[in-house]
Amino acid sequence: MAKKLSLSGPAGIVAIVTSVMLTLVSVLLAAGFTVLLGYTLAQAFSGKSISGQLGGLFFLAIGVGGCESLRVAIEQRCQLSEQGALQSRLLWHIFRIGPGILAQRRVGSLIDMMTAGTEKIERYRQGFLGSMIGSMLTPPLVLVLMALFIDPICALVLLAFVPLVPLIIFVFSKLTRKVSGKSRRQRNQLAAAYLDTISGLETLTLVGASEIQGKKLAAAGEKNRLSTMRLLAANQLILLVIDIGFNLLLLTSGFALCLWRILSGAWGTGVGLIAPMVSMLGLTLLLLEPMNNIGAFFYIGMSGRANQRLVRRFLGSKTSLAAPEIAPDRGLESSENSNLSRREAESEDEAPANSKLAPPVNSNQSVTSAVDPALPLIQMQGINFAYPGGKPVLKNLDLTVKTGEWVAICGASGEGKSTLIEIIKGNLLPNSGQVYLQGQSLTPTNRDWFRARSALLQQTTWVFSGTIRSNLMMIAPRASEEHLWNCLKKVKLEEEVRSFPKGLDTAVGEDAYALSGGQAQRLSLARALLSERDLLLLDEPTSQIDLASEAAIIQALAEIAKEKTLLLLTHRASSLRYADRVLYLKDGALREVSSE
Incomplete structure (x- = not known):
């Protein structure tokens, strides 16, 4: 002993x-x-x-x-x-x-x-x-x-x-x-x-x-x-x-x-x-x-x-960095909690997995229940924005994005790309100008409605401890296994997950340590797809991964763009290849450039 x-x-x-x-x-x-x-x-x-x-x-x-x-x-x-x-x-x-x-x-x-x-x-x-x-x-x-x-x-x-x-x-x-x-x-x-x-x-x-x-x-x-x-x-x-x-x-x-x-x-x-x-x-x-x-x-x-x-x-443990023996740390993802997720999703006040996840609109919000599909998905007119005590970031900016379009916005760091996407998301309000999403104007009272219309994928997104399955099902607790695999297929991650001995039940470790940076980012992209939101906002999604992973994500986005509207912020030229339009942000304004 x-x-x-x-x-x-x-x-x-x-x-x-x-x-x-x-x-x-x-x-x-x-x-x-x-x-x-x-x-x-x-x-x-x-x-x-x-x-x-x-x-x-x-x-x-x-x-x-x-x-x-x-x-x-x-x-x-x-x-x-x-x-x-x-x-x-x-x-x-x-x-x-x-x-x-x-x-x-x-x-x-x-x-x-x-x-x-x-x-x-x-x-x-x-x-x-x-x-x-x-x-x-x-x-x-x-x-x-x-x-x-x-x-x-x-x-x-x-x-x-x-x-x-x-x-x-x-x-x-x-x-x-x-x-x-x-x-x-x-x-x-x-x-x-x-x-x-x-x-x-x-x-x-x-x-x-x-x-x-x-x-x-x-x-x-x-x-x-x-x-x-x-x-x-x-x-x-x-x-x-x-x-x-x-x-x-x-x-x-x-x-x-x-x-x-x-x-x-x-x-x-x-x-x-x-x-x-x-x-x-x-x-x-x-x-x-x-x-x-x-x-x-x-x-x-x-x-x-x-x-x-x-x-x-x-x-007494002697963990090896070369080939760590991953023990699933399921945390809250026990069978009991999985059943809890299903019961929650089946309750009367829980939106189904294939809904747009839009919260109910309050009576004081200037949002109608129907939107006009003929209108541009995003329309920004004369947008001006400056942080308190700071210099203007956006100056008289205009932007129009049609439904089903892939628009890439590039520019140097500090030019305001992330600020622009936060305004579209509804997290920030412009100092002046109008922002329209599906014909609805952004106001202080309907910001939650705006947030619920899009899914935002940032440079670094958090992958929760647990399994690949639990990370996906936190978005759609009632999603079938076929639906999960379909989302992984769209982001070019299906084959890699199937190669894992435990498949969807593979433990990802703390902050996705068991996955590569590209795999973690594609898992986050699959999670965004599960939200079933038509507008995907991508803030430098390939800036912190290797070239091979970047290529896989760009190919995945090309497939996703066939059924979603994409607004991509990037400074990498390789990310502009498949975009329908490329815009350049400089001095607070946008101008269109060739995507070649």
């Missing part, structure tokens, strides 16, 4: 041992206080002086308090230092593995492991483990004192209860380990999914899938809440069984033994009974010390141990 990786440094191990010793010293002093208290009461009731005993009791009480205070201070200090050391160790391991880790793990899960995970580990190791070990050693120590100073027969009888303590911990930890592990995994996945969604929020908004993803997160959050409640319910049940069963049984047995020894005359008569009786009952209470910590074990210990297993597996 492989040796377990140590998660504590030398200082941490010393702190744990010190905590064990201080716990035992504290128990020893408490036991001495109990025995001395019995003799003090017996002396008091017999009318003898107790000044010496009171001094001893005061010294022992101060000793118990001092040991506990010192133990807590050491645990808290080492908890922080060891957590920082463990976080550094994890970070260096990530650096050693390199970016290949993103094919197997999501950034959100790594962050959760390095923050909440390490905190729970060190709260368990430095803040709990030492005192727990010390309390587990308490019963033998207390029983030895009971045998030496009170009654060996009572100590021998109560010795039968000692094995029950580790047995109870072992049995109940096995019973709750599955629930605890499931709860931890769900919290880890939920944290990863939230970070993934926040990182890709712009993409979700542009493709109209933010509401669906929000419902998935809400459902996953509710599932995590229920899992946490089940874990708490199991812990409370365990504590109830321990309190009613073990604690009550032990106290009853201790009281019965006292009564038996008193009635049998083994402890004498009169005031002489007080010392052994008080000491016996006090030491019996000290035997409950391990059980008092069991409640904390199921709250702190189980969580800490679960995170320990996670961190040890991670530190």
Whole structure:
């Protein structure tokens, strides 16, 4: 069996041992206080002086308090230092593995492991483990004192209860380990999914899938809440069984033994009974010390141990950059969540996959329900735009794009190409001039309608952790597999996906690490096609990929242009080959040039 990786440094191990010793010293002093208290009461009731005993009791009480205070201070200090050391160790391991880790793990899960995970580990190791070990050693120590100073027969009888303590911990930890592990995994996945969604929020908004993803997160959050409640319910049940069963049984047995020894005359008569009786009952209470910590074990210990297993597996991993073994990290894309997506899409208020995904038009919007197909799809007249406090970007710009036309707009960086496309999308309003989309004028009240008429593909779009299928179906939850393959075929990605061993269920990794830049961009293009919007806005879609991938995307766009209207912003000459018209943007205005 492989040796377990140590998660504590030398200082941490010393702190744990010190905590064990201080716990035992504290128990020893408490036991001495109990025995001395019995003799003090017996002396008091017999009318003898107790000044010496009171001094001893005061010294022992101060000793118990001092040991506990010192133990807590050491645990808290080492908890922080060891957590920082463990976080550094994890970070260096990530650096050693390199970016290949993103094919197997999501950034959100790594962050959760390095923050909440390490905190729970060190709260368990430095803040709990030492005192727990010390309390587990308490019963033998207390029983030895009971045998030496009170009654060996009572100590021998109560010795039968000692094995029950580790047995109870072992049995109940096995019973709750599955629930605890499931709860931890769900919290880890939920944290990863939230970070993934926040990182890709712009993409979700542009493709109209933010509401669906929000419902998935809400459902996953509710599932995590229920899992946490089940874990708490199991812990409370365990504590109830321990309190009613073990604690009550032990106290009853201790009281019965006292009564038996008193009635049998083994402890004498009169005031002489007080010392052994008080000491016996006090030491019996000290035997409950391990059980008092069991409640904390199921709250702190189980969580800490679960995170320990996670961190040890991670530190023991040796991911290869050459051929990473991709483990599907489905996150929210479990079968249950896939069913949730289907139920959401089938609900009355969810638009079907083959709709234009246009939101309902409010009564105060100047948009009619019908559009005139004879009108240009896009018409811009006298557009002027400048950012607050900046120089004019667009100056008296005019643009007309017919339905089914492919128009390419080129120009140097900083000339305002992205600003122009944001105005067409409805994300920006011009300072002056008119923008028409299918004959409808852009106003502050109908910007959502404008946004819903087109799909925007930017230079870098976010590919979500999960699978190729989940990335596509977040746009159209009810899309058939045939429809998914058809969209992949249109963007020249079908053959490559079919060559993957898992096809559509291939895990893409964090930010599409398992895909090439061109494959990720074509996957984003297929996702835009699934939105079924007639207007595709492409903002430098080939600027950050290799020439082969660029050629595949340009060929795909040539096929897509047969049924869609394309407006392409680019600075690459190769992207202009198939365009119907090429416009050049300079000094805020457009002029037509040859596409040759």
